[in-house]
Amino acid sequence: xxxxxKTLDSTSFSHEQDREVIFQPIEFPSGLKVKNRLFRSSISGxxxxxxxxxxxxxxxxxxxxxxxxxxxxxxxxVPVAVSGRILTRYATIDDDDKIPFWRLVGERVQAHGARxxxxxxxxxRQQDMGGIENLFRTVGSxxxxxxxxxxxxxxxxxxxxxxxxxxxxxxxxxxxxEAGLDGVELHGANGYLITQFLSSGINDRxxxxxxSVENRARFVLEIVRAIRAxxxxxxxxxxxxxxxxxxDWLYPRWLPFGLGEKPGNTLDDTIAICRILExxxxxxxxxxxxxGSTFPHPRNPPGDxxxxxxxxxxxGMLSSGVRxxxxxxxxxxxxxxxxxxxxxIKRRGPLIEGINAQFAxxxxxxxxxxxxxxxGFQHASVIAAVIRQGWCDGVTIARPLIxxxxxxxxxxxxxxxxxxxxxxxxxxxxxNDLENPLGCYELSRYDxxxxxEKYQAMLKSVMSVYSPPASARLKFAPEPSRTPAAVAVxxxxxxxxxxxxxxx
Amino acid sequence: xxxxxxxxxxxxxxxxxxxxxxxxxxxxxxxAALLVLIALYLAWWFLPSVPEEHLEIKSxxxxxxxxxxxxxxxxxxxxxxxxxxxxPDYLPNPNEPGYTSFGFLHExxxxxxxxxxxxxxxxxxxxxxxxxxxxVSDYRxxxxxxxxxVLGMPAQGLDLQGFFRFLFKCASDGRFTVSAVMxxxxxxxxxxxxxxxxxxxxxxxxxxxxxxxxxQKVAYWxxxxxxxxxxxxxxxxxxALFFNLPPSDSAGAADFPALWNQRPREGMNLHWDGNNxxxxxxxxxxxxxxxxxxxxxxxxxxxxxxNWVLDAGPPPFPADKxxxxxxxxxxxxxxxxxxxxHDWKGEYVGKVDPIxxxxxxxxxxxxxxxxxxxxxxxxxxxxxWRFTHFKKTNGYxxxxxxxxxxxAPYLHNGSVPTLxxxxxPPAQRPKTFHRGYDVYDWENAGFLTNVAEENGRRYPLxxxxxxxxxxxxxxxxxxxxxxxxxxxxxxxxxL
Numbered sequence: 001x002x003x004x005x006k007t008l009d010s011t012s013f014s015h016e017q018d019r020e021v022i023f024q025p026i027e028f029p030s031g032l033k034v035k036n037r038l039f040r041s042s043i044s045g046x047x048x049x050x051x052x053x054x055x056x057x058x059x060x061x062x063x064x065x066x067x068x069x070x071x072x073x074x075x076x077x078v079p080v081a082v083s084g085r086i087l088t089r090y091a092t093i094d095d096d097d098k099i100p101f102w103r104l105v106g107e108r109v110q111a112h113g114a115r116x117x118x119x120x121x122x123x124x125r126q127q128d129m130g131g132i133e134n135l136f137r138t139v140g141s142x143x144x145x146x147x148x149x150x151x152x153x154x155x156x157x158x159x160x161x162x163x164x165x166x167x168x169x170x171x172x173x174x175x176x177x178e179a180g181l182d183g184v185e186l187h188g189a190n191g192y193l194i195t196q197f198l199s200s201g202i203n204d205r206x207x208x209x210x211x212s213v214e215n216r217a218r219f220v221l222e223i224v225r226a227i228r229a230x231x232x233x234x235x236x237x238x239x240x241x242x243x244x245x246x247x248d249w250l251y252p253r254w255l256p257f258g259l260g261e262k263p264g265n266t267l268d269d270t271i272a273i274c275r276i277l278e279x280x281x282x283x284x285x286x287x288x289x290x291x292g293s294t295f296p297h298p299r300n301p302p303g304d305x306x307x308x309x310x311x312x313x314x315x316g317m318l319s320s321g322v323r324x325x326x327x328x329x330x331x332x333x334x335x336x337x338x339x340x341x342x343x344x345i346k347r348r349g350p351l352i353e354g355i356n357a358q359f360a361x362x363x364x365x366x367x368x369x370x371x372x373x374x375x376g377f378q379h380a381s382v383i384a385a386v387i388r389q390g391w392c393d394g395v396t397i398a399r400p401l402i403x404x405x406x407x408x409x410x411x412x413x414x415x416x417x418x419x420x421x422x423x424x425x426x427x428x429x430x431x432n433d434l435e436n437p438l439g440c441y442e443l444s445r446y447d448x449x450x451x452x453e454k455y456q457a458m459l460k461s462v463m464s465v466y467s468p469p470a471s472a473r474l475k476f477a478p479e480p481s482r483t484p485a486a487v488a489v490x491x492x493x494x495x496x497x498x499x500x501x502x503x504x
Numbered sequence: 505x506x507x508x509x510x511x512x513x514x515x516x517x518x519x520x521x522x523x524x525x526x527x528x529x530x531x532x533x534x535x536a537a538l539l540v541l542i543a544l545y546l547a548w549w550f551l552p553s554v555p556e557e558h559l560e561i562k563s564x565x566x567x568x569x570x571x572x573x574x575x576x577x578x579x580x581x582x583x584x585x586x587x588x589x590x591x592p593d594y595l596p597n598p599n600e601p602g603y604t605s606f607g608f609l610h611e612x613x614x615x616x617x618x619x620x621x622x623x624x625x626x627x628x629x630x631x632x633x634x635x636x637x638x639x640v641s642d643y644r645x646x647x648x649x650x651x652x653x654v655l656g657m658p659a660q661g662l663d664l665q666g667f668f669r670f671l672f673k674c675a676s677d678g679r680f681t682v683s684a685v686m687x688x689x690x691x692x693x694x695x696x697x698x699x700x701x702x703x704x705x706x707x708x709x710x711x712x713x714x715x716x717x718x719x720q721k722v723a724y725w726x727x728x729x730x731x732x733x734x735x736x737x738x739x740x741x742x743x744a745l746f747f748n749l750p751p752s753d754s755a756g757a758a759d760f761p762a763l764w765n766q767r768p769r770e771g772m773n774l775h776w777d778g779n780n781x782x783x784x785x786x787x788x789x790x791x792x793x794x795x796x797x798x799x800x801x802x803x804x805x806x807x808x809x810x811n812w813v814l815d816a817g818p819p820p821f822p823a824d825k826x827x828x829x830x831x832x833x834x835x836x837x838x839x840x841x842x843x844x845x846h847d848w849k850g851e852y853v854g855k856v857d858p859i860x861x862x863x864x865x866x867x868x869x870x871x872x873x874x875x876x877x878x879x880x881x882x883x884x885x886x887x888x889w890r891f892t893h894f895k896k897t898n899g900y901x902x903x904x905x906x907x908x909x910x911x912a913p914y915l916h917n918g919s920v921p922t923l924x925x926x927x928x929p930p931a932q933r934p935k936t937f938h939r940g941y942d943v944y945d946w947e948n949a950g951f952l953t954n955v956a957e958e959n960g961r962r963y964p965l966x967x968x969x970x971x972x973x974x975x976x977x978x979x980x981x982x983x984x985x986x987x988x989x990x991x992x993x994x995x996x997x998x999l
Contacts, residue, residue, distance in 0.1 A: 135518050136516065136518055136519070137519070138519050152520075153519050153520060153523055319518070319520060319521070320520060321520065322520060322523045322524055322527060325524075
């Protein structure tokens with residue numbers, strides 16, 4: 001660790017040298033070329049229509065990063081099926097009717113010279129708020145054990161269900177390609193469905209999808225192969241993966257009454273999985289390294305746990321999981337909330353920026369494809385260092401980009417955002433996303449000398465995602481069928497029906 | 505109707521809600537079960553009063569509660585348990601480390617001697633003495649024989665006053681400190697946290713204070729001759745402890761009576777001086793004497809005892825020790841000289857004969873003063889059983905002679921050791937003799953009186969010259985020919 005810290009703190013290179021490293025283009029084995037080494041990591045925002053159709057704000061949201069100079073954008077969490085969503089109002093890719101929207105997004109991003117990679121996702125048991133479509137059913141997972149953080153119920157998927165989901169991923173990839181997007185990423189990290197199969201801490205299956213690393217990787221390998229079968233080998237496919245699960249962060253293994261959790265995958269497990277997913281060169285074209293088998297997790301997104309915000313915005317979860325009330329109680333009481341926050345910070349460790357860099361360093365020599373790594377990056381010196389050292393090929397960034405959507409432009413000119421403008425890793429964005437527009441809620445970063453001034457500045461920033469509004473862009477064609485006469489007839493028809501029901 | 509569609513639940517629960525509800529139900533059951541357990545635990549330990557139960561009536565008589573095992577006048581079980589070990593030097597017999605040293609009878613494997621009941625009051629066990637303490641005794645056929653325990657028999661070997669003096673000595677001793685007592689209790693048992701706290705802070709200091717206050721109230725004991733085994737001053741402590749009356753000048757010590765055949769005794773003048781003709785009041789007043797109080801007296805359990813002693817009788821005199829022919833010859837002598845006063849059908853049985861006529865020691869009679877009599881009739885004010893029957897008499901009552909052979913020594917004050925001696929003119933009766941020995945004198949009907957000590961147990965010398973111990977009076981039959989006397993004695997053994 002000391003070697004890494006020394007390297008990350010290195011100031012032996014000039015900013016020009018750093019800039020050269022960061023803004024060097026990269027080409028993936030799929031042929032995808034990205035103009036620099038900066039990727040917007042997946043981050044969502046409840047900006048879309050409830051039924052999964054994309055909204056105007058999503059276009060504004062994604063475009064701001066492309067405008068800011070990012071090399072490529074990895075999309076929001078895009079469910080391949082409504083049954084696999086994590087929150088409502090996230091755009092999905094569960095049907096061909098979603099293709100036009102994603103095409104629009106791709107076009108707006110690509111217009112700025114950036115690439116757009118769609119993240120194919122499925123919640124599995126980590127379905128925070130499944131929406132009314134999922135209200136009366138439990139979600140499929142590798143296991144029937146409920147998610148331990150919120151207590152979200154689930155059931156172990158049957159082989160038929162697995163087959164269906166594998167195909168949903170493949171169809172999602174096909175739709176992304178048809179939408180003209182630049183590639184797809186499988187969300188195989190942070191506790192979602194693919195993690196639930198990969199993790200030895202979660203997957204308790206006795207069949208061919210559980211047990212050994214090979215068996216646990218079978219589900220995602222089937223997805224990779226199905227995608228390849230659907231989109232061919234020249235469409236970019238990358239895999240986001242946990243280097244280490246740390247599945248026992250909240251309920252350590254020694255707890256009684258079956259409350260304890262197993263730690264999950266080790267780095268060796270992950271390296272083995274990565275090699276499987278390369279599938280002899282026919283598999284994935286890049287790995288995107290993260291860590292932490294839940295979302296959120298002390299290691300992802302690494303930072304603080306804003307207890308007060310959790311108390312305000314966690315309430316929507318109360319009907320979702322059978323441990324949500326316990327969590328709410330913990331957040332609601334100062335001593336327990338303070339203890340929880342301390343545990344959170346302790347489990348994370350002291351390092352935030354580059355928290356996963358060592359993992360990427362460990363994985364990269366074992367794989368033939370480029371490796372991206374996420375985790376708090378916002379300084380040119382650090383980003384350049386990890387790339388220069390050969391630990392990774394690029395970095396992915398989310399929260400620092402929410403704070404400064406033009407971070408790439410900043411990094412062109414200086415080592416990082418100016419004083420008071422850096423991302424503080426407060427994670428208020430994360431918690432507010434449950435009920436409010438995604439944005440930076442850290443008041444300390446905003447201009448103003450009073451609370452009110454700062455708060456207004458924050459609101460302006462957060463609400464900017466709605467500008468320009470949908471009404472400025474929509475054009476309606478005339479609808480000849482909706483005449484006043486047709487409307488007037490309907491009630492009369494209902495009244496004349498002998499059963500009192502409207503006849504088909 | 506059969507083809508009507510199943511009603512549809514339009515507002516079902518979500519899986520999460522079902523799981524929540526199931527867990528709430530489980531939790532409620534657990535909490536309810538826990539509360540019930542806690543309540544039962546608390547009830548068992550802390551409800552006002554839970555006596556030790558004895559289903560079998562004889563064991564209830566021997567060990568069951570009559571309400572004297574109360575915090576006010578009973579003894580905290582663990583203190584009572586450890587005192588003999590803490591103060592062996594105060595025990596009369598160093599060879600007997602427990603309360604048997606005072607003549608209490610201890611059956612093998614029993615938790616405590618006969619005559620001690622046990623009750624849990626607000627989490628603390630107390631012992632008290634019951635009827636059996638003074639109304640159970642034993643006899644041995646010979647020195648080597650096993651003792652035979654007889655329920656209802658006067659406790660002729662028990663030095664009850666000695667037992668109380670022992671408590672006084674313990675409580676007055678500098679070694680009686682909270683820490684010393686607690687250390688001794690801790691050697692004996694592991695008290696629960698709460699019980700231990702109660703012992704340490706309330707029970708042990710309270711015990712000492714209570715015993716010392718009683719000691720002070722009966723300080724007059726020191727001015728009188730010791731009661732010795734088999735005797736009690738029934739009404740003196742009443743005056744001192746209940747009514748704070750000045751002590752009487754008389755030595756009121758008298759023999760424990762037997763507790764047999766109470767049904768035919770109803771209406772007779774009971775107690776030696778015949779001061780009460782209600783068996784019920786006699787039972788209750790004896791219970792108060794044992795340590796019950798009007799609020800703690802355990803009426804249903806006392807009623808069990810009272811009901812049993814209505815008809816429980818003495819064991820017959822062993823046939824192999826009896827000369828039946830001689831006894832047959834004694835029957836008419838009895839009819840002529842004894843029956844009018846002592847036979848169940850006798851004209852004067854249960855009636856009081858004036859002291860001047862009977863001529864026995866008058867201390868016991870005088871110890872029950874008129875003031876005390878009036879006070880006795882105030883006991884139980886506000887209760888339906890309030891005493892009303894106590895009266896002042898001028899003599900001693902003629903008692904039925906059931907189980908006479910086990911009632912030795914004779915006369916109210918136990919001043920005459922055997923029936924043979926009783927039929928001697930008063931001047932020829934033994935002046936001193938040892939009391940409390942339990943080997944039977946089959947010839948003379950009584951207990952052997954020539955044993956001063958056996959296995960460390962001392963049998964004190966009874967001096968008829970001491971106050972209250974006079975063996976004069978009741979000269980009936982003393983003038984009979986020896987042959988008639990022998991026949992009469994033989995017949996009296998059969999009663």
